[in-house]
Amino acid sequence: MASTETRTEVQGPGPQSPATFDGVLGSADHKTIGRLFIGAGTIGAIAGLLLAAGAAFEAVDLGGFTVAKDADEFTQIWSAGRDLLMFGGIVPILVGLALYIVPLQVGAPSIAFPRGAAGSFWTWLLGSGLLIGSYLLNGGPGGGRADFVVLWAAALAMMVGALVWAMVCIATTVLGVRTIGMTLERVPHGTWSFFVFSLVGLFSLPILMAELLLAYLRVRYLHLDVTLSEELTAIMDGVSYAPAIYWVAIPVLGIAADIVGVHTGRPVKFHKAAMATIGAFGIFSFGADVVGLASLRPVDFNNGFLVAGLLIASVPVLATLFLLGDSIRFGELKMRAPLFGALVSGLLLLAGTATSILGLVEPIMGIIDRNFYDGIDMTQTLVLNGTTFHEGIRAVVIGAAVVAAMAGVQHWGANLFGRRLAEPMGMLAMLLTAVGSVAWAAGEVLAGVADQPQLPSAELAGSGVEGFNSIAALGTAVMTAGVVVFGLNLASTALATKPAGSTPNQWTGSTLEWATTMPPPVGNFPAAPVVTSATPRNDGEITFSALLPSAAEALEKEETSSSEELAALPAGSGGSGES
Amino acid sequence: MTDITPYQVLPDDAPAAVYARPRLLMAGTALASAAVAMGFLALIVHYVSERAAVIQTGEVWLPNGVTIPLTQPNFMGLTLAFSVISVWWSVASIRDNERANSYAAFALTFLFGFAYISQTAYLLTIMEMEILASERAMLIYAVIGTHIVLTLVAMGYLIVMLLRTMGGEFSPSYFEGVRSSAMFWTVIVVLYSVLWYAIYITK
Numbered sequence: 144m145a146s147t148e149t150r151t152e153v154q155g156p157g158p159q160s161p162a163t164f165d166g167v168l169g170s171a172d173h174k175t176i177g178r179l180f181i182g183a184g185t186i187g188a189i190a191g192l193l194l195a196a197g198a199a200f201e202a203v204d205l206g207g208f209t210v211a212k213d214a215d216e217f218t219q220i221w222s223a224g225r226d227l228l229m230f231g232g233i234v235p236i237l238v239g240l241a242l243y244i245v246p247l248q249v250g251a252p253s254i255a256f257p258r259g260a261a262g263s264f265w266t267w268l269l270g271s272g273l274l275i276g277s278y279l280l281n282g283g284p285g286g287g288r289a290d291f292v293v294l295w296a297a298a299l300a301m302m303v304g305a306l307v308w309a310m311v312c313i314a315t316t317v318l319g320v321r322t323i324g325m326t327l328e329r330v331p332h333g334t335w336s337f338f339v340f341s342l343v344g345l346f347s348l349p350i351l352m353a354e355l356l357l358a359y360l361r362v363r364y365l366h367l368d369v370t371l372s373e374e375l376t377a378i379m380d381g382v383s384y385a386p387a388i389y390w391v392a393i394p395v396l397g398i399a400a401d402i403v404g405v406h407t408g409r410p411v412k413f414h415k416a417a418m419a420t421i422g423a424f425g426i427f428s429f430g431a432d433v434v435g436l437a438s439l440r441p442v443d444f445n446n447g448f449l450v451a452g453l454l455i456a457s458v459p460v461l462a463t464l465f466l467l468g469d470s471i472r473f474g475e476l477k478m479r480a481p482l483f484g485a486l487v488s489g490l491l492l493l494a495g496t497a498t499s500i501l502g503l504v505e506p507i508m509g510i511i512d513r514n515f516y517d518g519i520d521m522t523q524t525l526v527l528n529g530t531t532f533h534e535g536i537r538a539v540v541i542g543a544a545v546v547a548a549m550a551g552v553q554h555w556g557a558n559l560f561g562r563r564l565a566e567p568m569g570m571l572a573m574l575l576t577a578v579g580s581v582a583w584a585a586g587e588v589l590a591g592v593a594d595q596p597q598l599p600s601a602e603l604a605g606s607g608v609e610g611f612n613s614i615a616a617l618g619t620a621v622m623t624a625g626v627v628v629f630g631l632n633l634a635s636t637a638l639a640t641k642p643a644g645s646t647p648n649q650w651t652g653s654t655l656e657w658a659t660t661m662p663p664p665v666g667n668f669p670a671a672p673v674v675t676s677a678t679p680r681n682d683g684e685i686t687f688s689a690l691l692p693s694a695a696e697a698l699e700k701e702e703t704s705s706s707e708e709l710a711a712l713p714a715g716s717g718g719s720g721e722s
Numbered sequence: 723m724t725d726i727t728p729y730q731v732l733p734d735d736a737p738a739a740v741y742a743r744p745r746l747l748m749a750g751t752a753l754a755s756a757a758v759a760m761g762f763l764a765l766i767v768h769y770v771s772e773r774a775a776v777i778q779t780g781e782v783w784l785p786n787g788v789t790i791p792l793t794q795p796n797f798m799g800l801t802l803a804f805s806v807i808s809v810w811w812s813v814a815s816i817r818d819n820e821r822a823n824s825y826a827a828f829a830l831t832f833l834f835g836f837a838y839i840s841q842t843a844y845l846l847t848i849m850e851m852e853i854l855a856s857e858r859a860m861l862i863y864a865v866i867g868t869h870i871v872l873t874l875v876a877m878g879y880l881i882v883m884l885l886r887t888m889g890g891e892f893s894p895s896y897f898e899g900v901r902s903s904a905m906f907w908t909v910i911v912v913l914y915s916v917l918w919y920a921i922y923i924t925k
Contacts, residue, residue, distance in 0.1 A: 255746055255749075255750060256750055307757055308754075311750055311753045311754050311757065312750075314749075314753050315746065315749045315750040315753060318749045318753075319745065319746040319749045319750075320746065342753075345753060345756065345757045345760075346756060346757065346760050347760070348757075349757045349758065349760040349761030349764065350760055350761065350764040352761050353761045353762075353764035353765045353768070354764070354768075356765070356864060356868070357765070357768065357861075357864060360860050360863075360864055361857070361860065364853055364854055364860055365854070365856075365857060365860055
């Protein structure tokens with residue numbers, strides 16, 4: 144391998160990413176695309192949360208309408224908030240973070256299919272615009288104009304399709320563009336979690352697209368009565384309810400593991416074990432997702448996969464946090480904003496997965512009822528499915544994902560913009576988001592226990608659930624404030640982005656994204672970094688190879704086989720290297 | 723005449739070669755194929771569950787007056803099966819540096835693809851099924867139509883790879899693009915076998 148080493152230190156600033164408007168428009172640099180996704184996703188998340196807050200405040204007084212004109216408009220606001228928060232906000236932010244960080248962490252010069260990744264952003268942006276337009280023109284679930292209900296289905300499918308394509312680029316980068324020595328088991332936890340997130344997404348989101356296609360055809364050709372368009376909200380239920388919603392929280396565990404490793408100075412000791420727990424969490428969300436969606440009906444909570452997912456998903460979360468505990472306990476803990484966010488997001492996810500187990504009471508009682516008892520309807524013990532209970536689980540899981548994304552941006556700020564995001568604002572944003580999501584979730588869960596249906600109805604006016612709805616409304620407002628603070632922090636940092644290579648390393652991270660200049664130049668590294676472990680920067684100075692990995696590997700194999708052949712030769716045969 | 727040796731053509735400070743692991747396009751195509759398959763299978767699952775629900779009520783699944791003959795679907799399957807042979811022939815030809823054979827194999831695959839689409843159009847004509855007639859008709863059109871669209875996408879992919887082959891981009895030492903397009907085509911043909919059984923055989 145020594146023959147492949149050409150340089151032993153990172154050179155100074157290289158060519159920069161395009162800064163002009165036309166340069167950004169035509170850029171296929173993964174860093175530019177990642178920043179665009181993060182910025183636009185933050186705007187989408189704020190818009191989604193504002194709409195969710197509007198719907199939540201409407202539910203405070205079930206006796207009349209204040210924010211919306213009527214029940215249909217309420218459904219539209221509620222549905223638009225859910226669509227935008229999910230596919231216009233948190234998923235694009237995570238995809239953007241993955242597009243930016245994954246190539247750096249695996250030592251790649253670029254994302255796989257860079258023009259495809261750029262195309263995914265612009266397609267997603269166009270789809271987002273059309274989605275907002277469809278709602279503004281009285282379309283979407285609850286809409287009254289068939290043309291714009293159809294437009295909603297097409298726009299949402301366009302957004303989801305674009306995100307799937309970005310996930311193909313991310314997963315292919317992990318599979319195929321890793322640098323020399325970076326085996327799959329050596330990739331950092333952040334990259335691994337984005338890989339699992341992408342795989343689960345690209346296997347399950349096409350099912351949502353199939354549903355949207357059928358909705359499109361039904362409204363377009365079968366002239367579905369638009370007064371029934373609120374039934375279309377069921378399409379998004381498949382990806383919004385636990386355990387399928389856990390999919391958006393898969394990166395929470397990887398981001399937290401990376402951050403804890405850096406800010407305690409002690410990388411996660413059991414690297415592969417943490418990879419296994421993150422993978423297990425992905426599997427539990429995936430199986431349920433596919434089966435739940437493939438039924439293409441209102442989610443069936445008696446489904447065995449869903450039951451298993453709800454029951455077991457908290458175990459890998461707990462196991463991952465347990466593995467991080469070693470670094471926290473024995474490392475040098477520095478409570479900076481990223482670490483605060485990482486820990487809070489992990490705890491939020493644990494709270495969400497643990498609370499969702501309550502949703503099992505009804506199906507388990509059903510099983511007991513069917514098999515052991517006659518005549519006693521045990522399923523009525525605690526009916527939570529079909530109520531706002533699952534909206535509460537969604538709120539806290541989304542909250543965990545948003546806080547983790549904030550922590551990630553804060554952690555990799557120097558990589559992203561050449562400067563760190565303001566620490567106090569970062570802390571404040573994460574605190575508000577976490578507190579807001581907990582309050583939102585608590586209100587919805589309690590209202591669900593009090594039998595409030597998914598879409599609150601006037602029949603429950605004066606029943607006491609309005610108090611719970613007030614807590615939820617307050618929570619959405621606080622969470623919105625948190626994301627707005629994050630957006631301001633992000634914007635002020637992004638607008639003062641420094642040129643490539645102008646900032647020294649910020650943290651003593653052990654992975655490859657810290658082994659280049661900040662922000663990284665086009666190409667990321669002067670040549671292919673050569674790694675020999677999961678923590679290359681802890682193994683001494685990084686070496687760089689100018690050879691193709693395949694050539695280097697072939698050379699390495701050749702050297703190994705030659706030395707083995709030589710060793711096998713009898714002494715004195717004349718084949719010794721010394722001769 | 724200047725004396726330039728091969729070692730002087732590249733300046734010393736030239737940037738390092740872009741490194742990539744082999745089979746990058748194959749990995750990307752495999753993932754995209756998996757996503758496409760999941761979406762298509764979701765449509766099939768929906769079709770099958772809808773059909774089962776209708777039959778359970780004692781009704782007949784196909785709309786009144788609609789019959790699905792088996793001759794065309796069988797020949798469509800046969801056509802696509804031949805296309806799999808021709809598309810992998812194009813891969814083998816590139817590998818063996820037989821460019822003329824490769825172009826012929828590409829052309830044959832396009833021919834089979836067009837033949838499949840043409841036979842589907844004829845089948846839908848003789849089925850005399852109005853898309854506006856019912857949910858059932860809409861579902862049948864959705865599944866068949868999606869497969870036609872996927873076939874056209876696969877043909878587009880093949881065209882891109884044919885043009886790149888004609889441009890000299892692929893050779894016996896590197897023909898990943900041709901192989902990945904052949905893989906995507908094969909996935910589309912496998913999906914047809916699911917469609918064939920779910921719609922044309924079970925009716």
